[in-house]
Amino acid sequence: MRLNSVTKEMLLSATLVISVAVVGLLVWEFIVWHFELPKALLPTPRQCLSAAIDQRTALLEGLVSTGLAAVSGLVCAVTLGSILAMIFSQSRKLRLALFPYVILLQTVPVVAIAPLLIIWSGYTFRTVVMVTVIVCLFPIVNGVTTGLLALDRDTSDLFRVYVAGRWKTLRSLQIPSAVGHLILGTKTSAALAVIGAIVAEFFVGNGTSYDGLGTLMTGWQALAKTDALIAALFASAVLGLALFGSVQLLAKTILRRWVNT
Amino acid sequence: MTAPSQHASSIHCESLTVRYPGDFLALTDVSLEIPSGEILSLVGPSGCGKTTLLRLIAGLESPTAGSVVAQPAIRGELGEIAFVFQQPTLLSWRSALQNVALPLELLAKQPMARPLGRRERLQAAERALVSVGLKDAMHKYPRQLSGGMKMRVSIARALVTNPRVLLLDEPFAALDEMLRDQLGEMLLELWREQRFTAVMVTHNISESVLLSHRIAILDGGQLKETFENPLSWPRGEMMRATTEFGEFYRHVSSTLRKV
Numbered sequence: 295m296r297l298n299s300v301t302k303e304m305l306l307s308a309t310l311v312i313s314v315a316v317v318g319l320l321v322w323e324f325i326v327w328h329f330e331l332p333k334a335l336l337p338t339p340r341q342c343l344s345a346a347i348d349q350r351t352a353l354l355e356g357l358v359s360t361g362l363a364a365v366s367g368l369v370c371a372v373t374l375g376s377i378l379a380m381i382f383s384q385s386r387k388l389r390l391a392l393f394p395y396v397i398l399l400q401t402v403p404v405v406a407i408a409p410l411l412i413i414w415s416g417y418t419f420r421t422v423v424m425v426t427v428i429v430c431l432f433p434i435v436n437g438v439t440t441g442l443l444a445l446d447r448d449t450s451d452l453f454r455v456y457v458a459g460r461w462k463t464l465r466s467l468q469i470p471s472a473v474g475h476l477i478l479g480t481k482t483s484a485a486l487a488v489i490g491a492i493v494a495e496f497f498v499g500n501g502t503s504y505d506g507l508g509t510l511m512t513g514w515q516a517l518a519k520t521d522a523l524i525a526a527l528f529a530s531a532v533l534g535l536a537l538f539g540s541v542q543l544l545a546k547t548i549l550r551r552w553v554n555t
Numbered sequence: 556m557t558a559p560s561q562h563a564s565s566i567h568c569e570s571l572t573v574r575y576p577g578d579f580l581a582l583t584d585v586s587l588e589i590p591s592g593e594i595l596s597l598v599g600p601s602g603c604g605k606t607t608l609l610r611l612i613a614g615l616e617s618p619t620a621g622s623v624v625a626q627p628a629i630r631g632e633l634g635e636i637a638f639v640f641q642q643p644t645l646l647s648w649r650s651a652l653q654n655v656a657l658p659l660e661l662l663a664k665q666p667m668a669r670p671l672g673r674r675e676r677l678q679a680a681e682r683a684l685v686s687v688g689l690k691d692a693m694h695k696y697p698r699q700l701s702g703g704m705k706m707r708v709s710i711a712r713a714l715v716t717n718p719r720v721l722l723l724d725e726p727f728a729a730l731d732e733m734l735r736d737q738l739g740e741m742l743l744e745l746w747r748e749q750r751f752t753a754v755m756v757t758h759n760i761s762e763s764v765l766l767s768h769r770i771a772i773l774d775g776g777q778l779k780e781t782f783e784n785p786l787s788w789p790r791g792e793m794m795r796a797t798t799e800f801g802e803f804y805r806h807v808s809s810t811l812r813k814v
Contacts, residue, residue, distance in 0.1 A: 446644065448640040448641075448642060448644045449644045449646070451610075451613075451615050451638065451640070452638065452640070452644055453661060454614075454615055455613055455614075455615070455631055455636060455637065455638045456631060456632070456634060456658050456661040456662055456716075457631045457632040457661075457662070458661035458662075462660070462661055466646075466657070466660065466661065467646070470646065470648050473648075551648045551696075552648045
């Protein structure tokens with residue numbers, strides 16, 4: 295069977311990632327065994343795996359909740375960020391006036407924003423999504439704005455020769471040119487989305503029925519269940535990788551024509 | 556002299572001056588008459604104002620003083636003027652066919668009584684691609700085309716609107732000698748069919764001698780000399796071997812060396 299280049303590259307990437315993971319796990323197992331570390335401080339990978347199996351229902355539910363929040367936040371950030379970037383690309387004055395506030399949003403620590411959002415929006419899934427959006431927004435706005443504005447002079451002139459209006463230039467030149475930048479921004483934000491959702495869950499999950507990975511981590515930390523805590527940590531990493539991989543897959547399949555510029 | 560073309564526009568450049576910030580004079584009092592259906596080559600050293608003059612005719616820049624008047628008036632929104640850049644400037648996410656159809660999508664107004672539908676636009680693009688010998692590469696993307704093929708697509712895109720005026724800014728500069736000659740001949744063939752007015756910036760004297768009716772030499776933003784090309788029509792590659800070609804080539808070349 296002949297494999298196309300995308301499949302070959304993905305297989306190679308998966309093989310390399312798994313090889314690094316196997317080596318890492320062996321080193322970890324060796325360190326715990328060699329230094330005789332207690333389970334509460336650092337359990338072995340096998341103990342973590344055992345905890346993951348024991349807690350599989352909770353972990354799976356947490357993975358789904360956090361995954362839903364991260365994906366929702368990422369999708370909202372891509373939509374909102376792209377709209378903002380399009381506005382910024384059309385008006386220099388609006389860009390100058392508003393872009394610093396987008397940067398400001400990025401510089402304010404998410405742990406400071408989350409409690410405020412809980413006051414305004416409650417201990418809800420919506421709050422987790424809102425925090426995720428805030429964390430994910432900047433790379434998208436920054437990337438897409440750059441993409442929309444980074445036009446080659448001759449190509450812009452080509453559109454000017456035919457007196458193409460602002461809308462036609464945006465639709466036929468600027469947006470397709472910016473897809474590559476959007477993908478780059480979304481990849482960065484995909485990793486941030488999981489972080490944003492988990493940090494929000496640290497606050498939102500306390501004392502509620504919300505059951506994201508962040509909530510589980512807070513609970514297991516309080517109970518000194520280090521093995522389960524590490525299992526949750528791996529679950530969140532898997533979630534981040536899955537999100538990143540999905541964006542990558544999208545770029546290499548459906549959006550390939552626009553990304554390979 | 557060429558016979559006036561029904562379809563083309565004549566261009567009248569009157570005392571064009573362009574001053575850029577920093578008091579840099581790109582053009583100084585350039586007046587030039589380009590009759591309809593003529594191919595004019597602009598030659599001169601780098602930075603002499605050739606491209607600036609071309610951009611002024613295209614309406615991409617405004618002069619500090621002077622004016623450009625076309626007769627009949629050129630309306631960019633109807634695709635009556637087209638520009639071929641040094642680089643093909645093809646949109647990588649569009650096939651050759653879609654790239655050629657682009658101007659018909661962009662035009663603010665349509666030359667027909669009703670706007671061209673997608674099918675009609677693609678049919679017009681297909682005809683343009685056939686005219687540049689790229690029938691078999693229509694559905695290929697720019698990354699799948701060679702440098703020469705990309706430039707052919709670029710020329711087809713410029714001609715798809717059937718322009719009155721075609722402006723070319725060193726269109727073959729990035730190509731090798733053989734391709735350059737082939738595309739020059741192709742341009743002559745297209746001109747014979749469509750009789751547009753063409754203004755071409757080039758550094759290649761041989762190219763300007765073979766392709767144009769007149770050659771204008773610019774230096775330091777000023778128009779130094781205009782030569783009527785004595786070579787007869789029709790022209791082709793074989794003409795390069797003639798005595799007339801050699802004499803006119805040497806004449807232009809020696810004038811250019813003196814400026």
